[in-house]
Amino acid sequence: MQRPLAGLTKKNLATELTAGVTLIAIAIPLNIGYAQIAGLPATAGLYALIVPTVVYALVVSSRQLVASPDAAAAALVASSIGGLAAAGSADYATLALAQAIICGVMFVLLAVFKLGFLANFLSKPILIGFVGGLALDIMVSQIAKMLGVKIDSGGEFVDKLGGLLSGLGTTNLWSLAISAGSVAVLLLGKRFLGAVPWALVVLVVTTIVVVAANLDDAGVDVLGEVPAGPPALTWPMLDWTVWLALIPSAMALTLVTTAEGLLVSRSYSEKHRYPFHANRDLMAFGLSNIAAGAQGSFAVGSSTSRTAAMDQARSRTQLPSLVLAVGTLLLLVFGTALLADIPSPAIGAVVGVAIIPLLGFRDFADLWRKDRFEFVVGASCFLATLFIGAIPGIVLAFTLALINMAKRAANPAIDVLEGSGDPGESLLEDVPAGSTTVPGVVVVRLAAPLFFANGSVFTSAVERAVTSVEGEPVHDVVIDMEAVTDIDVTGAEEFEALRVWLAGNGVRLSFSRMREPARLRMQKLGLLGDAKIFETNRAAIIALQSGEPNETTPTEKSTP
Template sequence: MQKPLAGLTHRNLVRELTAGVTLLAIAIPLNIGYAQIAGLPPTAGLYALIVPTIVYALVVSSRQLVASPDAAAAALVASSIGGLAAAGSADYATLALAQAILSGIMFVLLAVFKLGFLANFLSKPILVGFVGGLALDILVSQIAKMLGVKIDSGGEFVDKVAGLVTGLGTANLWSIAISAGSVAVLLIGKRYLGQVPWALVVLVAATVLVVTAKLDQAGVDVLGEVPAGPPALTWPVIDWTMWLALVPSAMALTLVTTAEGLLVSRSYGEKRGYRTSPNRDLFAFGLGNLAAGASGSFAVGSSTSRTAAMDQAGSRTQLPSFVLAAGTLLLLLFGTALLADIPSPAIGAIVGVAILPLLGIRDFASLWRTDRFEFAVGAVCFLVTLFVGSIPGIVVAFVLALINLAKRAANPAIDVLEASGEPGGSLLDEAPKGEVTAPGVIVIRLAAPLFFANGAVFGDAVKKSVRRAVDAGNGPVRHLVIDMEAVTDVDVTGAESFEAMLTWLEREQIDLSFSRVRPDARQRIEQLGLLGDRRTYPTNRDAISALTKGNE
């Protein structure tokens, strides 16, 4: 088992500690903003940086992945719990704890039963659409905060937009000025001096301005008093029906985090030359979420932006996460008074700039250029998430994933080499060159497992190729050779379709032979009774040669 601080040496200790201070400067303002997005007090975001962070860092296999609530998770929490309790109430906070615990249990189950592959159903277009819809919903709330306009942040997207538009007349000029300055500093600073924690710089400068100029008296909204003290161990006590009501949203949180978290973990492991364990990472997410639910926080996921920031800072261990936890604890013990006068427009600007990349504009443009169907999948997921809700969005995402999978599986590449001795061409794609057959022989290669989605398609392809060979004047077809090299499996439905094809071949007096059958596939087709007394040859050339000699 990998040590919690694997990769740490006396040579990189200072660099890792410095990266931890940078992470602290980035995480505190963002987590305060994410807690507000989720409809929770600032402490919920700060508590996530202590116990959950420590637990996760002690268990995870990745040396760099940073665990924390992110914008998408916060929006999911708000959209899913908003219909069950009033944002800001004690019941609402309790439901957020229960949701994190459910998500933690699901992560642990995924790890124990090695079911992380389920997240693979969330393809890139689906993730882009789902996260993009959440991001745009968040952005509207942050724009209202930046303008000083009061809207119902827990409402539907259309209601938020309507509230923002109708409330423009109440916008506060000082709030607009703080927001504009904050956005300018964040964007320009990130472009030219990316190593500087500009979010912290913006918070400090905006807070000093508000305090010295007493802008809170001029209508600028501030964070307000933040309770001091460490997180306390707790456990949500709710009715079992509420636990059931939280299951779909917890499942959505789990799947989105699994898809993104495992991808980021693997990519950085490959990039920096260390091994990662997907199941162990899922287990770490599970324990981290259980810790979040038991320490007053909310659902924890992977932070791609913070992980990238740590990589750029030269960090190659989990030490920055421990520095983050220690620094946040000290802040909660001795420095919460410093947080009270932070202006909300500055928080809105920080969160707004952070989620801009999540809108997926470049990704959608790329999908439009490369694959219109994939673009449509992402767009539908985006619109459903935005206008119907996050849970329907994730359901639609899975349905679209299955449709996309079925569409591709039902149309496999079927290469056909006809009796004339020239490549006959694939029914779907160009046939490979350089392979020829003897007169009266057709070789067909199915480049996929034979199963319920393509069994009938394969049978029709065989009939079509035989008829096409005859119509071309190449004489009667007497032998069919099926190249089985790419057929890794056969299911019962596929076998039934195959039997129907065999009946047709017998009626047409066409012999059947198999070529290059894989050992595992051979066992399967024998079990299904498809082989019988039919001959099997190791290569296409051997099969064709034997058949040709039989015709002499």
């Protein structure tokens, strides 16, 4: 089993510690903003950087992935809990804790039963649309904060947008100036001096300006008092019906985090050539979320931006996450007074700039160029997330993904090689150069498993291949089984109907390149009968041409 802090050596210790300081500068201001997005106090974002971060860093297989609440998760927390309790209330915070614990249990179950593959249903268009919709919803709230306009941040997107537009006349000019300057520093600083923690610089400088000029008296909203002290162990006490009501949103959070987290984790492990263990990573997410719910925080996911920042800082271990935990703990114990006067417009600017890439404009343009249907999937998920809600949005996305999958599976590639026509290249791999099949023989390959969605399509293709041949009538059909890895009951029924049809038309049925699992499956389903099984297409052509017996029988083991 991989040891904790794998990859840490004396040579890279200084680099890892420096990266940890950088991570502190990035994570603390962002988590304060994300807690506000979720409708929770700043401490909820900071607590997530202590115990959950330590648990994750010591358990995960990834040497670089940074775990933390992110913008999309925070927005999903707000949209799912907002209908159950008022943002900022004690009941609301308790629901957030319970939701994190449910997420943790789901992650553990995924790891134990090795069900991480379920997240594969969240294709790229779904993630683009879902995260993009959440990001735009967040952006409206952050723009309001940057302008000093009061809106109901826990409301629906349309209500928040309406509140922002109707409140433009109440814009606070000092708030506008702070946010405009902050955005300029963040964007220009990232472009020209990317190594500098500009988010921290912005918060420090704007806080000094607000305090020096007493801008809070001029209407500039500030963070306010942050309770000092480390997180305390707790447990949400709720009726079981409330726990059940939180399951759908926890499931959405779990699936999105699984899809994004495993994808990012795998990409960095491949890039830097260290082991990747998906189930161990899922267990790490599970334990860290349970820890988050048991000590006053909210759902923890993967942070793509912070992971990229650590990669740029040449970090290759989880030590920076431990440094982050220690630094955050020291801040909560000794330095919360420094947080009270941070201006909300600056926090809004930091979060707003951070989520710009999540809006997915370039990704949508790329989908439009590559595949219009997948663009529709992403756009539908985007609009549903905005106007219906996050949970209905992800349900719609799953439905569209299944439709997309069924659409592709129902139209598999079917190659036909016949004596009087042009041979398909994919069937000529083991056929002598310059040759085709003998007259009266047709070779057909289905490049997919045979199941309910494509069974009738395959049988119709074979029937057309038999009846459309000009010249000598077809008397032999060879099914190339190389790509057929499975057959379900509906596919078997379609295949049996094809066998009957071929026999009724005086056509013999043979097989080639059949894999052993497929042979056993077909034997169990009673589809082999007395059909010949050939090792290669070439062997089938030669044998059927010369009248030689088959190379293997249905009861013998054939080589894939």
